[in-house]
Amino acid sequence: MPRREDDETAGESIGRILALSDGVFAIALTLLILDIAVPATTNGALGKALLDLWPRYLAYALSFLVIARFWMVHHQMYRLIVRDNATLVWLNFLLLIFIAFLPFPTAVLGAHRGSAAAAVLYATAVWLTSASSAAYLWYASGRGNLLRPDAGRAQIRAMRARSVSGPVLFALSVPVAAFAPYVAYAVWVIAFPLARMSFVWFFAEEPQQPGSVPSP
Amino acid sequence: MPRREDDETAGESIGRILALSDGVFAIALTLLILDIAVPATTNGALGKALLDLWPRYLAYALSFLVIARFWMVHHQMYRLIVRDNATLVWLNFLLLIFIAFLPFPTAVLGAHRGSAAAAVLYATAVWLTSASSAAYLWYASGRGNLLRPDAGRAQIRAMRARSVSGPVLFALSVPVAAFAPYVAYAVWVIAFPLARMSFVWFFAEEPQQPGSVPSP
Amino acid sequence: MPRREDDETAGESIGRILALSDGVFAIALTLLILDIAVPATTNGALGKALLDLWPRYLAYALSFLVIARFWMVHHQMYRLIVRDNATLVWLNFLLLIFIAFLPFPTAVLGAHRGSAAAAVLYATAVWLTSASSAAYLWYASGRGNLLRPDAGRAQIRAMRARSVSGPVLFALSVPVAAFAPYVAYAVWVIAFPLARMSFVWFFAEEPQQPGSVPSP
Amino acid sequence: MPRREDDETAGESIGRILALSDGVFAIALTLLILDIAVPATTNGALGKALLDLWPRYLAYALSFLVIARFWMVHHQMYRLIVRDNATLVWLNFLLLIFIAFLPFPTAVLGAHRGSAAAAVLYATAVWLTSASSAAYLWYASGRGNLLRPDAGRAQIRAMRARSVSGPVLFALSVPVAAFAPYVAYAVWVIAFPLARMSFVWFFAEEPQQPGSVPSP
Numbered sequence: 001m002p003r004r005e006d007d008e009t010a011g012e013s014i015g016r017i018l019a020l021s022d023g024v025f026a027i028a029l030t031l032l033i034l035d036i037a038v039p040a041t042t043n044g045a046l047g048k049a050l051l052d053l054w055p056r057y058l059a060y061a062l063s064f065l066v067i068a069r070f071w072m073v074h075h076q077m078y079r080l081i082v083r084d085n086a087t088l089v090w091l092n093f094l095l096l097i098f099i100a101f102l103p104f105p106t107a108v109l110g111a112h113r114g115s116a117a118a119a120v121l122y123a124t125a126v127w128l129t130s131a132s133s134a135a136y137l138w139y140a141s142g143r144g145n146l147l148r149p150d151a152g153r154a155q156i157r158a159m160r161a162r163s164v165s166g167p168v169l170f171a172l173s174v175p176v177a178a179f180a181p182y183v184a185y186a187v188w189v190i191a192f193p194l195a196r197m198s199f200v201w202f203f204a205e206e207p208q209q210p211g212s213v214p215s216p
Numbered sequence: 217m218p219r220r221e222d223d224e225t226a227g228e229s230i231g232r233i234l235a236l237s238d239g240v241f242a243i244a245l246t247l248l249i250l251d252i253a254v255p256a257t258t259n260g261a262l263g264k265a266l267l268d269l270w271p272r273y274l275a276y277a278l279s280f281l282v283i284a285r286f287w288m289v290h291h292q293m294y295r296l297i298v299r300d301n302a303t304l305v306w307l308n309f310l311l312l313i314f315i316a317f318l319p320f321p322t323a324v325l326g327a328h329r330g331s332a333a334a335a336v337l338y339a340t341a342v343w344l345t346s347a348s349s350a351a352y353l354w355y356a357s358g359r360g361n362l363l364r365p366d367a368g369r370a371q372i373r374a375m376r377a378r379s380v381s382g383p384v385l386f387a388l389s390v391p392v393a394a395f396a397p398y399v400a401y402a403v404w405v406i407a408f409p410l411a412r413m414s415f416v417w418f419f420a421e422e423p424q425q426p427g428s429v430p431s432p
Numbered sequence: 433m434p435r436r437e438d439d440e441t442a443g444e445s446i447g448r449i450l451a452l453s454d455g456v457f458a459i460a461l462t463l464l465i466l467d468i469a470v471p472a473t474t475n476g477a478l479g480k481a482l483l484d485l486w487p488r489y490l491a492y493a494l495s496f497l498v499i500a501r502f503w504m505v506h507h508q509m510y511r512l513i514v515r516d517n518a519t520l521v522w523l524n525f526l527l528l529i530f531i532a533f534l535p536f537p538t539a540v541l542g543a544h545r546g547s548a549a550a551a552v553l554y555a556t557a558v559w560l561t562s563a564s565s566a567a568y569l570w571y572a573s574g575r576g577n578l579l580r581p582d583a584g585r586a587q588i589r590a591m592r593a594r595s596v597s598g599p600v601l602f603a604l605s606v607p608v609a610a611f612a613p614y615v616a617y618a619v620w621v622i623a624f625p626l627a628r629m630s631f632v633w634f635f636a637e638e639p640q641q642p643g644s645v646p647s648p
Numbered sequence: 649m650p651r652r653e654d655d656e657t658a659g660e661s662i663g664r665i666l667a668l669s670d671g672v673f674a675i676a677l678t679l680l681i682l683d684i685a686v687p688a689t690t691n692g693a694l695g696k697a698l699l700d701l702w703p704r705y706l707a708y709a710l711s712f713l714v715i716a717r718f719w720m721v722h723h724q725m726y727r728l729i730v731r732d733n734a735t736l737v738w739l740n741f742l743l744l745i746f747i748a749f750l751p752f753p754t755a756v757l758g759a760h761r762g763s764a765a766a767a768v769l770y771a772t773a774v775w776l777t778s779a780s781s782a783a784y785l786w787y788a789s790g791r792g793n794l795l796r797p798d799a800g801r802a803q804i805r806a807m808r809a810r811s812v813s814g815p816v817l818f819a820l821s822v823p824v825a826a827f828a829p830y831v832a833y834a835v836w837v838i839a840f841p842l843a844r845m846s847f848v849w850f851f852a853e854e855p856q857q858p859g860s861v862p863s864p
Contacts, residue, residue, distance in 0.1 A: 234448060234451070235451065238448060238451040238452045238455055239455055241452060241455070242452050242454075242455025242456045242458075242459060243455065243459055245456055245528065245532055246455075246456055246459035246460055246463060246532045247459075247463075248532065249463070249532055249533055249535050249536050250463070250466070250535075252536050254467075254536075254539045254540050254543045254544075255540075259544050259546060259547035259548075259549070259550075262540075262544050262547050262549040262550060263548070263549035263552075266540070266549055266553055276533070277529065280525075280529045280532070281525075281529075284525045284528075284529075287452060288521065291445070291448055291449075294448070295445065
């Protein structure tokens with residue numbers, strides 16, 4: 001009986017962590033649009049001015065996808081995580097502090113197309129976010145021991161392996177950004193379909209496992 | 217027993233998709249007001265300055281209703297959707313990227329009354345949003361096969377048919393906006409009551425069906 | 433059995449209405465702070481500049497309390513509302529469109545102290561909000577018939593009576609605001625404790641009734 | 649039977665209080681980034697301009713941690729609180745009005761490094777927030793009598809004792825801020841690890857108690 005009560009308390013506690021996290025993710029996604037200001041121009045010149053904003057539209061779409069990906073990973077982790085502790089909550093805030101920061105490098109990127117400094121800032125910010133996301137997963141599935149008991153070992157190993165790809169990719173893109181910003185943009189845009197495909201390929205192998213993670 | 221556990225996992229998973237989506241909808245609705253800046257004028261001239269903002273008040277109300285409608289459709293779909301998968305989650309993000317974008321064309325519309333470019337941008341943005349909303353429904357009720365088994369076929373057919381009306385209306389309003397912005401405004405404002413009435417009429421026919429969707 | 437399923441569907445449906453509404457309330461509350469800009473001054477003159485912002489601090493606190501009150505009434509209504517329908521959802525959006533609008537008159541009020549136009553705008557905006565909140569309650573407890581069956585009649589009558597006080601008070605404050613803005617400010621500030629006290633007094637009478645609403 | 653219904657109603661009611669609070673916390677956390685504006689400079693000078701923003705990055709991180717801490721305390725309290733009443737709801741709004749205010753002193757602090765006025769404003773704002781957080785806990789665990797019956801007395805005593813440390817620390821830092829802003833910054837940054845350590849130390853003593861609060 002005390003067991004069950006503990007479980008319920010853990011469930012409620014995780015519920016609030018998710019509510020706060022979903023709030024921060026949703027707001028970070030939605031604040032991105034504030035980086036695109038209405039052109040202060042005449043009605044006649046408005047069409048061209050709106051088209052000239054294309055680097056900002058791209059920056060908006062890129063960061064929306066980046067934050068969406070981080071949400072997907074977070075969502076996927078919490079299909080397995082069934083307990084929380086102090087360290088997990090702080091690792092969650094570490095992730096959220098970087099998620100909530102992303103609108104700023106996005107705005108800089110949209111306003112300073114072709115700037116090495118803007119590209120380095122962006123690569124560094126996403127790198128730190130993905131590193132904290134990976135640390136989160138490694139802790140929860142390792143020392144923290146917070147996953148559901150029936151989580152498949154192969155699945156956990158695969159998630160841990162995949163979680164390293166983001167930090168590695170964005171760490172490598174930092175020097176690229178410093179010398180060839182446009183190449184870095186291409187890397188970021190291409191990285192998503194690649195990661196997506198590898199993911200689909202992985203889960204195609206083990207679709208029936210209980211607690212499996214078919215969504216992201 | 218494993219069956220039920222899967223169901224519960226699916227329910228929790230959909231719960232987070234809804235939490236994130238409701239967050240983005242709520243923030244997009246609320247950010248619209250940031251497009252209306254306080255007039256920088258003397259107290260004596262403030263009254264007239266506030267009245268002169270009427271195009272922005274209209275743009276605010278129009279976009280609030282537009283986003284509210286998309287939320288209603290989303291809400292209505294999730295009375296029938298009981299499972300999720302990777303494609304659904306990405307289609308959801310596709311919808312949200314357009315929802316979160318809408319405050320920008322709204323601000324442009326409020327600041328550039330009578331501009332063809334502003335009206336075209338607005339029509340295009342709402343068109344893309346409604347197209348992604350329709351794609352969402354068609355996927356979930358078709359190839360995705362994610363609806364509850366007892367969902368009525370007639371109801372699904374009607375929802376799919378109706379979901380096409382938004383994209384068609386706003387696609388048609390793009391050329392109108394290019395040549396006669398004020399006519400386009402009128403079309404958008406009139407479109408809502410019409411769609412609303414047809415909706416009420418439809419559900420008046422089958423009020424007792426379980427899983428029916430009486431609310432939007 | 434089909435009965436219960438309907439009830440659950442209704443519960444989920446209301447759950448999403450509340451999630452969206454709570455999101456809009458929370459964001460409207462939090463956006464109020466964006467109306468207070470950092471003074472662009474030297475460090476030496478900063479202290480005085482921060483003190484000179486007092487009308488904005490007051491406007492922030494006033495609107496925070498006003499929105500908090502509307503949330504309390506909403507919260508209180510949904511202790512009794514157990515079903516939703518299309519009209520209720522649209523009345524909810526009518527309320528939310530005014531709630532999400534309130535940061536704008538608040539900003540105008542904070543920037544234009546002593547202006548009759550700013551005070552009239554504020555009184556009108558709160559008046560429309562409270563009128564839509566009252567319409568909401570009257571519909572749900574009247575024609576809509578959406579309350580739980582065991583809701584006490586005396587309680588409903590009292591809620592309906594009280595819900596009229598807000599619209600009346602703010603409607604009356606519109607002409608006051610037009611001629612004596614400072615008197616209007618005083619009325620708004622004093623109105624809250626008075627309404628609060630009458631509320632406490634009312635519920636002190638019938639504390640044990642099931643479905644009673646002890647919190648706001 | 650009426651007992652259980654009351655309990656359920658109480659649970660739903662607390663659920664909405666938490667939803668609104670989590671929304672305000674999440675938005676306050678995420679709005680902090682709006683205080684960092686994109687430097688209006690050439691691409692060549694952007695790198696240096698971004699580095700020169702370091703006081704704003706620090707202010708962002710500091711306030712993120714401060715708000716995160718207040719959320720943790722709130723979260724921890726609601727593991728024990730199982731009933732609500734009117735006073736609790738208003739104390740919750742009192743806390744939220746200060747939480748939602750924090751982005752402003754953060755922006756002032758980031759824009760006016762080394763200013764005594766900015767540091768005093770910040771210390772005062774956090775002091776008021778922590779005082780209202782402490783009042784909240786004292787009320788819920790004292791006169792309000794809103795905690796779960798099995799909450800450990802030693803645990804409550806410890807929480808109440810700890811809740812005083814924040815107000816005392818920030819009240820003491822007000823005069824420090826007035827005369828030596830940089831010393832105040834150091835105090836705030838160091839205060840967190842210290843409070844954290846004392847917390848961990850405390851809960852290491854009684855890990856098995858039901859209803860214990862292992863997370864913050």
